[in-house]
Amino acid sequence: MREPLLNRVLFCPSPVPLDLSRIRVVSLDLDDTLWPVWPTIARAETALQDWLRLHAPATHALCAQPEARLALRAQAARSLPGSVHDMSALRQEAIRLALLQAGDDAHLASAAFEVFLAERQRVDLFEDALPALEFLSRRYPLVALSNGNADVSRIGLQHFFAASVSARDAGCAKPDARIFQRAADRVGVPASQVLHIGDDAHHDGVGALAAGMQMAWLNRSAKPWDHAPWEPHLTVAGLDALCIHLADA
Numbered sequence: 001m002r003e004p005l006l007n008r009v010l011f012c013p014s015p016v017p018l019d020l021s022r023i024r025v026v027s028l029d030l031d032d033t034l035w036p037v038w039p040t041i042a043r044a045e046t047a048l049q050d051w052l053r054l055h056a057p058a059t060h061a062l063c064a065q066p067e068a069r070l071a072l073r074a075q076a077a078r079s080l081p082g083s084v085h086d087m088s089a090l091r092q093e094a095i096r097l098a099l100l101q102a103g104d105d106a107h108l109a110s111a112a113f114e115v116f117l118a119e120r121q122r123v124d125l126f127e128d129a130l131p132a133l134e135f136l137s138r139r140y141p142l143v144a145l146s147n148g149n150a151d152v153s154r155i156g157l158q159h160f161f162a163a164s165v166s167a168r169d170a171g172c173a174k175p176d177a178r179i180f181q182r183a184a185d186r187v188g189v190p191a192s193q194v195l196h197i198g199d200d201a202h203h204d205g206v207g208a209l210a211a212g213m214q215m216a217w218l219n220r221s222a223k224p225w226d227h228a229p230w231e232p233h234l235t236v237a238g239l240d241a242l243c244i245h246l247a248d249a
Contacts, residue, residue, distance in 0.1 A: 004135050005026065005149075006146060016231060017233060017234070018195070018214055018216065018233040018234045018245070019233075020246065020248065021072035022192065022193055022214065023140065023194075023196070023214065024189050024192065025140055025142075025143060025162075025184070025187050025193060025194045026140045026141075026142050026143070026194070026196075027142070027143040027145045027180070027183045027184075027194055027195070027196045027208075027213070028064070028087070028136075028142055028143070028144055028145065028198070029143075029145060029174075029196075029197065029198030029200065029204050030144055031115050031147075031148050031150060033129075033198055033204075033218055034123070034125055034129040034133075034157075034202070035124055035126060035129065036124070037124040037148070038117065040120060040123050040124070040150075041120070043119055043122065044116045044117075044120040046119075047115055047116065047118075047119040048063075048095075048112060048115055048119075048209070049064065051061060051112060051115040052112060055108060055111075055112070056099055056102065056105070056108055056112070057104075058103055059098050059099050059102040059104045062098055062101060062102045063098055066111040068098075069094075070102075072094045072097050072098050073090070073094050075094070075097055076090050076091075076093040076094040076097060077090060079093055079097070080093055083247070084173075085147070085167040085168065085170075085172055086167065087147070087148055087149045087167070087168070088113070088117065088168060088169045090148045091113060091116060091117075091149075091246075092109055092110065093109075095109045095113055095116075097219075098128075099112075115129060117149065118154075118233035120150065121150065121151055121154040121155050122245050123155055126238075126239070127241060128238045128240040131239075132239035132240065132242065133157065133160040135246075136160075137160040137161075137242070139246070141161055141162035141187050142161045142162060142193075143161065143162060143163045143164065143183045143186060143187055144157075144161050144164040144165065145164075145165050145174070145179065145180070145183045145198075145205065146162070147166070147167045147173045147174050148166070148167075151164075152164055162186075162187055163183070163187055165179060165182050165183045165186060165241065169182070170182045173203075174198075174200075174203040174204060174207040175202055175203045176207065177210045180194075180207055180208070180211035180213055181198065181211055184211075184213075191211045191212040191213050192212050192213070192214075194208075194213045195214045195215070195216060195233075196214070196215050197215075197216045197218060197239075198215075198217070198218060199217075199218045199219070199220065201217060201223070201225055201227055202227060203228065204217070205217055205227060205230065205232055206227050206230050209230045209231075210230075214233045215232045215233055215234075216232060216233065216234040216235075216236060216242055217234070217235045217236070218236060218242070219235050219236070220237060220238065222237070
């Protein structure tokens with residue numbers, strides 16, 4: 001039986017409580033905030049491997065080895081030292097290097113990456129995600145803010161968002177304060193008027209707070225906050241709890 005909503009709500013007090021009157025815009029992390037990311041990545045990697053089996057069998061065999069995949073990712077990072085924030089560039093470079101190492105046609109890298117990326121957009125939303133997007137988008141302009149290469153347009157969620165900012169767009173990744181400032185700039189408000197919602201205490205929490213935003217930490221698994229002196233303005237166990245809190249705004 002589904003647990004009643006209010007029984008699942010968790011609010012944790014903060015030394016600096018959330019100021020609802022300041023919120024003009026909400027920015028939202030995507031991976032592990034709106035959907036679990038690792039099942040999505042696993043499906044995308046399986047789709048890539050299935051494609052490689054047909055089009056580049058030697059590369060398929062190479063990439064079936066976990067240690068080889070790790071080595072290729074490390075090599076890709078060394079090959080593109082200025083793109084550490086760009087998950088798409090690093091993934092495509094790792095595929096290109098794998099094709100070269102296996103003796104297959106390196107020109108297949110672009111097509112292979114698109115197979116991965118297309119499956120990457122097929123996500124399974126958390127149960128509370130869609131109701132939260134509907135609630136939040138009626139009250140605030142929303143900005144998608146992600147280090148990854150999920151695309152809200154390809155996923156089919158674009159109608160909820162006024163703007164979308166990725167690490168690739170910004171040229172830097174969370175927790176760099178510049179990507180948070182880019183999100184505020186995209187909708188024409190100061191960072192102090194943005195509430196950022198995310199699951200990662202370091203990348204989302206410390207980054208947003210350093211940029212001058214208010215921050216709501218989505219802590220689905222009751223992890224400790226280990227980033228003093230930074231503190232989130234609100235900690236919630238689910239997006240449903242967050243919406244209940246914001247309903248008084």
